[in-house]
Structures are given as structure tokens and as C-alpha cells.
Amino acid sequence: MDIRLDGRVAVVTGGSKGLGLAIATRMAASGADVALLARRADVLEAAREAVGRTARGRVLTVACDVSKAQDTARAYEEVMAGLGRVDILVNNAGTSQTGAFTTITDEVWQADLDLKLFAAIRLARLVWPQMEERRWGRIINVLNIGAKAPKAGGAPTAVSRAAGMALTKVLAGEGAPHNILVNSLHVGLIESDQWVRRHAQAQGQTGQSYAGFLADMGKGVPMGRVGTAEEFANVACFLASDAAGYVTGTAINVDGNLSPVM
DSSP, X not given: OOOOOTTOEXXXXXXXXXXXXXXXXXXXXXXXXXXXXXSOXXXXXXXXXXXXXXXXXXXXXXXXXXXXXXXXXXXXXXXHHHHSOOSEEEEOOOXXXXXXXXXXXXXXXXXXXXXXXXXXXXXXXXXXXXXXXXXXXXXXXXXXXXXXXXXXTOTBHHHHHHHHHHHHHHHHHHHGGGTEEEEEEEEOSBOOHHHHHHHHHHHHHHOOOHHHHHHHHHTXXXXXXXXXHHHHHHHHHHHHXXXXXXXXXXXXXXXXXXXXXX
């Protein structure tokens, strides 16, 4: 199936690295104009160049911190000024913040919710009126499999991600009459920037190659390997397209059957 996004405009938060960069690259190659949002301007510039190699449309970068309401509003205005509309919103910004429950302070809880939940709420609220007016929109919330099957020590991430899944279902119900389709994608073990960082931190002690590091992680996955960012991006691109015109309110695992919950 040739997935096309010609004439669409997509916004991808956390778009400078990892899954966000892969999603932006896939959507741009499929014909969409794409805006990449992330905090660091220098990293965004490198991402813009990477996406631009295969892009068929315009590529815009906006440096912002989506955990902050004013910065998010400013970034939205820059996107509108540069690209004129938003058809597809991918809420991908986030980190994997976990710890023993009694060690997690109010400040850590609030920061996690601001980045992973309120950023999605605010951006969805900003793009919603234009999607409703045009009777076409796609919102994809990137979560993780812990949202469905949280483990001990998984807070605050599992909690904020579970809230993101509830938000997805609420928005899907409100958006369905207006052809605004809202879904969530749940990450299992997928190659991303966080694993590059963790390997670098451990390499001094283990001397293990990155390929060996990923191979060891993949042993715990039923499919026997870690997924690629491109595989994840392919699913996101499908959900953003007309080919997924009757798919909304779903929470799709992209995890090689790692999650015990469908």
C-alpha cells in the first residue's frame, strides 16, 4: 500500500530525534509539509536537514518547550505563519521518567504531567477548531505499553501515559462526528535515542557494542528483536492517512507482542 499525505500539514513534537524524527521523515517523504517541534535549535537544524533529504514538501522547525503553555502557544503561531494550517498532530514529546513511588516528588510528578499530558491537551485544543471547520483531522498520541500494563516502579510515566490513553478516547468520541480521528500508539522496545544514551552510559563498564546491546534487549520480546523507529513511523503514517479513515479511538501496541495487554 502506497500511503500518501500530499497536501497535508503535520506537526510532530519531540521531532528532532528518535521516534519523532522517524515519524517526521516518513510523513515528509509521503508528501506532507512537516513542522518539527523540540527544545534545542541546533539539534532541530540537523533534523531538518535529515528530513529534507527525502521530503516532498516543506520542512519547518520551531524550537520550543511544549511543557510550557506560553511557549506552546508561540510555537503554534509560528507553525500557522509558516505552513498555514495543521491537519495532523503527533504528540510525541516525552521522556521515560520512573522511580520508586516514595521518592517521586510533587515537582517530578508535575513536570511529567506537563510534558506528557498537558502538552497534548494544549496542542489538541489549539488545532481542534480548524480541523473541525475543515472536517478532517488526525491526532496521534505516542504513549507506551506501560499505559495499559503498568509495573511497579513505573511511575510517573505509566500514570501520565495512562491519562494520555484516556484523553485519546475522549477526543476520539468528540472528534468522530467531525471526521477528526484520534488514536494512540504504544511503544514497546523500539530503537530510539534513549537506548543510544543508555548504551553509551553502560559501555564503559561492559564494553558491549550497540548491536549487542539491542540484541540482548530483544531476547525478552516474543519476536526476538527490538523494533525499528521506521517500523513505528510506518504505523503512524498509516493512521495519519485517508487509508485509516475508519480507525479512531484505538490504542495500538507497536511492540512485537511484548505487552500482556492487547
